[in-house]
Amino acid sequence: MSQDKPDADDGLVRIHLEPCPCGQTPTMLMVELENSKKRGHTFGDCCGEWLVEFSNNYNVDRDKMAAKAKAAWNRAPRSDPVSS
């Protein structure tokens, strides 16, 4: 098997994401928007349970949407891990 695939990304921007409270660091974020596209929420591909709401402001540009989602994810306050 030849490994001639260039070591470049295929359109995906490698972004730094803060870890999820579940203990893992997501490699990418999923985005779901309200029908109005006014607001949305994003969640990591780790557990899919920790949602961060963000104001999408009717934006339809996927890159901007992703940037908003990423910013919301990384800015979300994180409490210390729950200690039993």
Ligand SMILES: [Zn+2]
């Ligand atoms: Zn998680």
